[in-house]
Amino acid sequence: MLQNIRVVLVNTSHPGNIGGAARAMKNMGLSRLVLVDPIDFPSHEADARASGASDILQAAQVVATLEEALVGCNLVLGTSARDRRIPWPLLDPRECGITACEQALEGADVALVFGREYAGLTNEELQRCQYHVHIPSDPAFSSLNLAAAVQVLVYEVRMAWLAAQNQPTKVAKLETTAMLNTQLVTADELESFYTHLQQALEEVGFLDPQNPRHLMSRLRRLYGRNNISRAEMNILRGILTETLKAARGEHHKQGKSDV
Amino acid sequence: MLQNIRVVLVNTSHPGNIGGAARAMKNMGLSRLVLVDPIDFPSHEADARASGASDILQAAQVVATLEEALVGCNLVLGTSARDRRIPWPLLDPRECGITACEQALEGADVALVFGREYAGLTNEELQRCQYHVHIPSDPAFSSLNLAAAVQVLVYEVRMAWLAAQNQPTKVAKLETTAMLNTQLVTADELESFYTHLQQALEEVGFLDPQNPRHLMSRLRRLYGRNNISRAEMNILRGILTETLKAARGEHHKQGKSDV
Structure with missing residues (x-):
């Protein structure tokens, strides 16, 4: 179930990013947001950027530490922009979506963890994750906006979920016969x-x-x-x-x- | 080449979204931004959201009509949130990334077109597109933030591009370009x-x-x-x-x- 997948934002500076993350989650069918020690929350700016997803902000759980955010989780996936000194099992966003979705469908609790806007996750925080996820950005300009990074991962979760349900990822078929709804x-x-x-x-x-x-x-x-x-x-x-x-x-x- | 792929934003209201789109593009290795009749540009807010991608904003081409934005394009892909009366060839974001990348690598000029924040693209604008692209969001809350939608599509372009660089035989060809072996x-x-x-x-x-x-x-x-x-x-x-x-x-x- 998609509601088994929580999004955890650690120590976020800009409330706009929290709102943007909430909107991205709701767009992709996720609902559970956990905020670890946010700098500015609740906030008007978060509500504004959340658009119609302020229900997710209102239901968001605010905790003091990453440890609390991860209580009950069977699988923890942490986003990482950089190569780390200690190599870790690494997934790309597609593998992350598939892994998270598979586990969630089997009843596991899954966390997607996102770090600070400028500093990401600390090494200690990253070591609490079973897998690191790297979004394959241009090495010359690699740091995504936080809400954009959330958007990419929850999009991949949804794509994997639709595939697992055997649901189409588009509303109509490309094949012209179906598209035209008529005979060739x-x-x-x-x-x-x-x-x-x-x-x-x-x-x-x-x-x-x-x-x-x-x-x-x-x-x-x-x-x-x-x-x-x-x-x-x-x-x-x-x-x-x-x-x-x-x-x-x-x-x-x-x-x-x-x- | 990725620089053959331009992102076209039509009649954007919020400059923050233009900045967010520029950042997403640069993160994914794209550089060519075309703005059709933007409501508020240049803007401080666009620069702020672009973060380190203000070079893309400075080089952005501002034009009055979609027609001007598409001059020279061989393949036009337009994002569409809604079902239309006349069904159109539809791609999901992954197919969009593969198609755009494949064509761009063969030298074609490709446009990814994004509509207004609230109203999307008009039917007339959509009819200028060969394909419509729909991001498979939750039908209960389907409208993505504009910069988030740009992020998803340029992410898929980059995934396709990376695949094409590493495993050139695995990227399916659009049969027609290769078949005709000539300019579209x-x-x-x-x-x-x-x-x-x-x-x-x-x-x-x-x-x-x-x-x-x-x-x-x-x-x-x-x-x-x-x-x-x-x-x-x-x-x-x-x-x-x-x-x-x-x-x-x-x-x-x-x-x-x-x-």
Whole structure:
């Protein structure tokens, strides 16, 4: 369950970041926020940045030490910007999301721990974590905003959770058939279209039957890769029909009584 | 190259979000920021939130319209919070990162477009995008902070980029670019094509300007998902030119000396 995953912010300076973290959590379906010795909380600025997630701020647990924040936790994952002298099991955000989600779904209590804006977590705090998580930022400018770091990890938790539930990570499918919610044209319908298209191109003078070059091949490749739906085909055929009429001088513009 | 990927923020209200977006970009190795009609920029608050990324703000391009922001772009990905009446090819953030990165590595110019804090992108703006990207947030509280949304997408771009650097064979190719082995059209070229197409459809009497229905939207969707190459675009434009001539009776069939 996602509510088994708590977000722990250690010694946060800027209340705006607490609010931003709360909003990111709620966006991704998490709700349990623990604040270790925050510098300025509760705060107007935290509420402002939380936007509609002030319920998470109101329910936030404020404690004095990291130890208290981690009571009952089976798995503790701590964010780390830097390489440490003592190498530690390291996860990237995706592995963190998967690990946290797997454990939470098995009933474990999981903590994602984030350090101070400028100094991160101390070595002692990091040693309370089973895993360190590093967001793979550009080494030339590696320090993420605190709320942004929370956003990345809770996003990965949600992606893992959706995958575990077999829920789609997007509201519609990329596949065009599903996307268009309708039938694709068949090969023979496509062939009729090409015949019609060729006829129209000859009529408007774009295709010379004596010297067709590779024009129809190119057009077949263009339209062929497009998974045209039946509704779209009706539009294309309609265009060709009107084009032929216009080219043959049988042209009656819509909205005019005559030409 | 990651610098081929630009982040476009449309009509942003809060300068803090512009600063936050700049910081997220620089953290993930991106640098090119385009601001469409920002409400308050330059701004002290943007600089404060950008932290060490004020170089990105200083180099940011400020333009009046989305069209200007997309000049030269081959692939336009727009973030969308809502279901739309006309379904559009949809990517989740991971697919977005892979697609953007793959195209950028092949030399294409890519835009990630983000809408207004409260209203997102308009339908018209969304129709300028080949793909929509939806961050799979909790439906009960779905709207991410703007800078947080930028963070998620640029994080996924970086994850895809890192994967591509380490395991070049594992990144799935978008078949079309490789298949065509040639340059894709840019967003502005596509817009010119739609203008030309609409003109031709009106001239042949297929499109009634008094009652356009969703015709152009449907055609945008059809052609927009197709990664049209420049050579193919020349063919399509040629067809439209000849169609217009034919419909206007300026018709000279090829292969005949006169009509």
